[in-house]
Amino acid sequence: MFGRFARSREQRMKQTIHRGIFEDNLRLLGRSTPRLEVRKRIPRVAKAALSLAVLAGVTLFTGTNVSPIFVPVQQTRVAFTAPAPAAPPALDPRLFKGARNMPLSRAFDLGVRSIIIDPGHGGEDTGAIGRGGTREKDIVLDIARRLKRRLDARAQTEVLLTRDGDHTLPLAERVAIAHADHADLFVSVHLNFVPKKPINLIETFYFGPATDAAAAAQARRENSGQGPGMSELREIIERLETQMRGEESPRLAAAIQQSVLRNGRRADAAVEDRGTKRGPFVVLNQAEVPAVLAEVSCLSNPEEETRLGAAEHREGIAAALEDGILEYLRNGETTHESKK
Amino acid sequence: MSQKSDVLAVGIDLGTSRSSISAGNGQRQWIESYVGWPKDFIAAQVVGKSVLFGGEVLEHRLMVDVCRPLQHGIIKEGIDRSEEAVKEIIRHLVELAGPAAGQKVHAVVGVPSDSLKVNRLAIRKAVGEFVDSLVVVTEPFAVAYSLGLLNNALIIDIGAGTTDLCIMHGTLPGEEDQRTLLQAGDYIDDQLFSYLQERYPRSTFNKNMVRQWKEQFSFVGDSPEEIKVVMPVDGKPLLHDIKADVKRACESVLPAIVEAVTQMIARFDPEFQAKIRKNIVLAGGGSLIGGLREHLQAALKEYGSSQVTCVKDPLFAGSDGALKLAQEMPEQYWEKL
Numbered sequence: 296m297f298g299r300f301a302r303s304r305e306q307r308m309k310q311t312i313h314r315g316i317f318e319d320n321l322r323l324l325g326r327s328t329p330r331l332e333v334r335k336r337i338p339r340v341a342k343a344a345l346s347l348a349v350l351a352g353v354t355l356f357t358g359t360n361v362s363p364i365f366v367p368v369q370q371t372r373v374a375f376t377a378p379a380p381a382a383p384p385a386l387d388p389r390l391f392k393g394a395r396n397m398p399l400s401r402a403f404d405l406g407v408r409s410i411i412i413d414p415g416h417g418g419e420d421t422g423a424i425g426r427g428g429t430r431e432k433d434i435v436l437d438i439a440r441r442l443k444r445r446l447d448a449r450a451q452t453e454v455l456l457t458r459d460g461d462h463t464l465p466l467a468e469r470v471a472i473a474h475a476d477h478a479d480l481f482v483s484v485h486l487n488f489v490p491k492k493p494i495n496l497i498e499t500f501y502f503g504p505a506t507d508a509a510a511a512a513q514a515r516r517e518n519s520g521q522g523p524g525m526s527e528l529r530e531i532i533e534r535l536e537t538q539m540r541g542e543e544s545p546r547l548a549a550a551i552q553q554s555v556l557r558n559g560r561r562a563d564a565a566v567e568d569r570g571t572k573r574g575p576f577v578v579l580n581q582a583e584v585p586a587v588l589a590e591v592s593c594l595s596n597p598e599e600e601t602r603l604g605a606a607e608h609r610e611g612i613a614a615a616l617e618d619g620i621l622e623y624l625r626n627g628e629t630t631h632e633s634k635k
Numbered sequence: 636m637s638q639k640s641d642v643l644a645v646g647i648d649l650g651t652s653r654s655s656i657s658a659g660n661g662q663r664q665w666i667e668s669y670v671g672w673p674k675d676f677i678a679a680q681v682v683g684k685s686v687l688f689g690g691e692v693l694e695h696r697l698m699v700d701v702c703r704p705l706q707h708g709i710i711k712e713g714i715d716r717s718e719e720a721v722k723e724i725i726r727h728l729v730e731l732a733g734p735a736a737g738q739k740v741h742a743v744v745g746v747p748s749d750s751l752k753v754n755r756l757a758i759r760k761a762v763g764e765f766v767d768s769l770v771v772v773t774e775p776f777a778v779a780y781s782l783g784l785l786n787n788a789l790i791i792d793i794g795a796g797t798t799d800l801c802i803m804h805g806t807l808p809g810e811e812d813q814r815t816l817l818q819a820g821d822y823i824d825d826q827l828f829s830y831l832q833e834r835y836p837r838s839t840f841n842k843n844m845v846r847q848w849k850e851q852f853s854f855v856g857d858s859p860e861e862i863k864v865v866m867p868v869d870g871k872p873l874l875h876d877i878k879a880d881v882k883r884a885c886e887s888v889l890p891a892i893v894e895a896v897t898q899m900i901a902r903f904d905p906e907f908q909a910k911i912r913k914n915i916v917l918a919g920g921g922s923l924i925g926g927l928r929e930h931l932q933a934a935l936k937e938y939g940s941s942q943v944t945c946v947k948d949p950l951f952a953g954s955d956g957a958l959k960l961a962q963e964m965p966e967q968y969w970e971k972l
Binding site: 309312316491 | 755780960971
């Protein structure tokens with residue numbers, strides 16, 4: 296009898312542990328949304344989004360496609376009133392129709408107000424050093440400063456550097472700066488280094504769960520003209536983070552990669568396109584907004600190292616980064632310098 | 636249970652020094668965690684392989700680019716060769732396990748406790764290419780699972796790169812239940828190397844020789860036996876007594892381990908503290924250090940009665956536990972991983 300009780304207790308313990316391991320690994324993959332849990336979480340997300348809608352005092356228009364994980368709503372036009380606190384209505388999936396292909400900033404129509412540019416390395420941490428003695432920390436700082444100058448010219452955006460000098464800056468502090476300054480975008484600038492191969496390559500990393508999209512296209516209309524920055528809507532965004540952030544960073548990465556590569560090929564037609572990748576970088580992992588790490592050049596390539604010595608080339612890279620960021624923000628609706 | 640004919644469950648212990656695999660088909664294999672690539676065409680002709688592992692790497696180390704990818708228990712971030720080497724180790728281990736054609740592989744991989752999320756992701760990425768579904772757990776947890784010690788137990792897994800401690804209390808251990816120390820096998824090697832350099836400045840020896848001596852003679856406390864090894868002096872082989880240096884190097888890791896153990900146990904309710912102290916298990920290659928179990932037990936005496944034991948098979952304890960977990964994890968979880 297006692298033995299059976301002990302076995303049953305051990306079995307329960309194992310079940311708890313198995314479930315814990317499963318959830319831990321899902322979290323690691325950025326997939327913390329088993330279907331059962333999604334259903335449970337919807338009302339909370341809905342409540343936040345609906346509260347926002349009430350603030351905006353607007354009417355939402357719906358589409359027709361319905362995701363199977365949401366409760367379908369029959370009306371084609373839904374007028375919002377203050378949600379009852381005890382039982383907030385389910386979020387109509389049709390509100391999110393079309394948002395899959397839309398950047399978060401545009402979905403909320405907020406305008407990105409703060410961009411953090413993070414020149415990699417610094418101080419004691421020189422980063423890579425080319426054969427000619429060029430140090431990664433110096434080049435990326437110069438590119439970051441140029442990028443800031445370019446973006447500063449756009450009055451609506453505040454641009455901050457995690458470091459504006461040659462000093463050591465731990466990864467945690469870089470992330471802390473992004474948090475403290477309510478960044479809306481985070482772009483870390485680095486140079487590649489592949490000593491064993493005489494290649495020049497460009498690649499852009501992002502760290503974000505590649506989860507299902509659940510976007511809020513309609514919310515951009517509610518927020519239009521309300522003036523809040525994305526960081527001020529963090530509470531809502533965080534709740535959508537699992538679904539949204541996973542797509543935002545790759546989108547930003549793709550825009551930057553495309554633009555920087557285009558620029559790189561002007562100088563070196565053979566530059567290799569390594570594309571965008573998920574990368575295990577702490578600085579990206581902990582950023583709470585769309586965040587990418589761009590390897591904008593390759594310092595181990597002697598010809599490229601020589602080119603990086605020229606201010607014109609560095610300015611070109613900064614311009615390409617700027618274009619990539621703008622491309623992301625405008626979702627391809629504008630023509631940029633780099634396309635000329 | 637995931638153990639079906641169309642699925643091969645495997646448990647992998649990815650270690651700094653040695654990596655092992657235990658498979659549901661009965662295969663148990665291990666390799667030293669060294670990977671080597673021939674430096675050029677001639678080297679490739681001589682060694683006759685495109686990739687070498689373990690002992691072969693050390694044997695041909697002058698002809699190959701050597702990579703020991705899991706220094707301090709982590710994949711060295713941003714170093715391509717390091718990630719590539721981890722992939723080669725995993726590919727080789729899975730091949731050694733011999734899944735049948737068309738058979739899916741469900742793998743549980745043990746990594747150091749303190750592995751950052753980034754590192755666990757990097758390992759997932761490296762392993763993911765060679766298996767169909769994958770779970771990453773911490774190494775001491777895998778050992779605890781293998782022993783069925785799911786509650787009121789403390790596992791001390793002394794590996795080459797790290798010493799991992801993990802308290803089990805009936806649930807999946809959280810971050811606060813786990814600690815990683817860098818005082819482990821490699822640390823002892825470094826200490827011993829520097830002590831011997833100081834004592835015998837005219838002798839010539841290398842890190843590999845020092846590591847072999849440590850593995851052969853390591854002890855803490857008292858040992859009646861002499862420890863004499865051959866080291867060349869000006870090209871002439873001479874016998875040297877290294878007993879005092881081996882003892883000093885091995886004992887250099889003890890203060891950190893004892894401190895971590897006492898701090899971790901102190902977090903629990905006194906009633907549970909006593910239970911945990913009665914259930915301390917030493918695992919990993921470090922558990923083979925002579926006199927270590929007795930020393931730890933004595934060191935913990937002032938905190939109350941303690942019972943320290945050693946796992947029977949330190950080389951496979953982690954991979955066996957990982958295999959057990961792979962076999963017992965419900966199928967529905969595997970489908971999503």
